Amino acid sequence: MKLQFNKNYLVLAHSLFLIELAIAFIIKTGFIRYTFGDYLVVILLYAIIRGCSSLSVRASALVVLFIAYSIELLQLTPFLTYFNLQDSFTASLIFGNTFHVSDILPIPSEL
Numbered sequence: 001m002k003l004q005f006n007k008n009y010l011v012l013a014h015s016l017f018l019i020e021l022a023i024a025f026i027i028k029t030g031f032i033r034y035t036f037g038d039y040l041v042v043i044l045l046y047a048i049i050r051g052c053s054s055l056s057v058r059a060s061a062l063v064v065l066f067i068a069y070s071i072e073l074l075q076l077t078p079f080l081t082y083f084n085l086q087d088s089f090t091a092s093l094i095f096g097n098t099f100h101v102s103d104i105l106p107i108p109s110e111l
Helices: 007-026 031-052 058-072 091-096
Strands: none
Touching: 007 031, 031 091
């Protein structure tokens, strides 16, 4: 993997980051915060990887998928307490603190 910058993806990543910050600090509950925010952060990760590397589209998507699933599965464990970050707003915001199977599998949330 070679470090290679792509201005378009970096601009997209910056814009998505600002939207994510707005969602995090303005919207406290609901669909936009919990579901739409998760989708945006996955797109943000993809934009960062594509903006900073020469990975192919498929390889970038697989890396992002691995990162997203890893973070979702970590939410099943008390991993923030292992690092004494359970009271950290920032760590809780970045890693999340609740797991729901519909975050990984495309099933209706009513189940």
